[in-house]
Amino acid sequence: MLKPHMQKEEKQITDSRILNEILKTGKYAHISLCDENVPYIITLSYGYDVSTNCLYFHTAKKGYKLEFIKNNPQACGTVVEDLGYQSGKCDHHYRSVVFWGEINIIKPMKEQKYAFDILLNHLDENPKKSKSRFLNTKSKYENTCILKFEIEEITGKGSE
Amino acid sequence: MLKPHMQKEEKQITDSRILNEILKTGKYAHISLCDENVPYIITLSYGYDVSTNCLYFHTAKKGYKLEFIKNNPQACGTVVEDLGYQSGKCDHHYRSVVFWGEINIIKPMKEQKYAFDILLNHLDENPKKSKSRFLNTKSKYENTCILKFEIEEITGKGSE
Numbered sequence: 001m002l003k004p005h006m007q008k009e010e011k012q013i014t015d016s017r018i019l020n021e022i023l024k025t026g027k028y029a030h031i032s033l034c035d036e037n038v039p040y041i042i043t044l045s046y047g048y049d050v051s052t053n054c055l056y057f058h059t060a061k062k063g064y065k066l067e068f069i070k071n072n073p074q075a076c077g078t079v080v081e082d083l084g085y086q087s088g089k090c091d092h093h094y095r096s097v098v099f100w101g102e103i104n105i106i107k108p109m110k111e112q113k114y115a116f117d118i119l120l121n122h123l124d125e126n127p128k129k130s131k132s133r134f135l136n137t138k139s140k141y142e143n144t145c146i147l148k149f150e151i152e153e154i155t156g157k158g159s160e
Numbered sequence: 161m162l163k164p165h166m167q168k169e170e171k172q173i174t175d176s177r178i179l180n181e182i183l184k185t186g187k188y189a190h191i192s193l194c195d196e197n198v199p200y201i202i203t204l205s206y207g208y209d210v211s212t213n214c215l216y217f218h219t220a221k222k223g224y225k226l227e228f229i230k231n232n233p234q235a236c237g238t239v240v241e242d243l244g245y246q247s248g249k250c251d252h253h254y255r256s257v258v259f260w261g262e263i264n265i266i267k268p269m270k271e272q273k274y275a276f277d278i279l280l281n282h283l284d285e286n287p288k289k290s291k292s293r294f295l296n297t298k299s300k301y302e303n304t305c306i307l308k309f310e311i312e313e314i315t316g317k318g319s320e
Contacts, residue, residue, distance in 0.1 A: 030240075032192035032194070035197075038194070039235055074197065080203055126248060
């Protein structure tokens with residue numbers, strides 16, 4: 001896939017530790033999908049799995065986004081660290097990543113459980129307590145849909 | 161264009177005053193674009209023009225996003241008010257809008273000036289000062305590109 005040419009090199013972030021840090025710190029991602037050249041955007045809480053370079057999301061089992069994903073799994077996402085608008089300077093400070101890859105629904109129970117572990121460890125201050133509270137029955141897994149975004153390419157930029 | 165069916169009705173925001181408020185309060189939008197079924201996402205500061213229901217953006221005169229826009233002006237954007245992750249509750253509070261329409265480059269100087277007014281009035285605490293500082297020569301307009309997103313449809317949802 002053709003990747004964007006960064007117009008302002010001084011803004012580019014290439015250090016993989018910083019790119020990882022942005023993904024580890026973020027709580028939600030915006031994902032661009034398209035079907036028959038019609039674009040769609042979704043915003044979802046995520047868990048970042050550093051070991052496999054994937055993001056996991058949980059969502060309802062039905063919906064518009066699932067139709068898009070089934071028809072075209074190609075996706076482009078972003079996570080933005082908002083460092084605030086700089087009033088009087090015509091500037092907004094931020095750090096962000098943009099990433100490309102495929103997003104797919106995962107179905108095996110074993111992988112769903114793994115994904116929930118990643119999600120709650122990423123999002124929650126007390127994941128152990130939340131796991132025992134929210135994932136205490138098999139039906140909790142059956143009533144939700146897990147999405148996996150496999151990151152193939154990533155770029156970063158920042159202004160601060 | 162087919163619009164998403166809201167899965168959880170209690171989350172839906174239909175009051176146009178609230179939808180307007182989210183657009184008026186936000187500082188930047190995430191925009192989904194696509195070209196030949198390849199998705200792309202951009203994040204841009206914006207100015208919201210209530211009278212015409214348009215968003216204006218300024219950007220560099222060259223770049224990947226402009227190629228997408230020239231090839232396919234259909235766009236889908238979102239503005240999210242982040243009200244914080246609710247630790248221990250497996251929930252993130254927010255209010256957001258998703259909107260569809262066309263995004264195009266605007267070229268007439270008169271409309272560019274109008275767009276800059278909207279942008280600085282929206283973003284800046286002291287727009288008059290910023291205008292005299294940043295828009296004091298004709299070349300400031302010539303060296304930038306103005307994008308206009310004409311909103312055709314909008315939906316909102318929230319969890320708080």
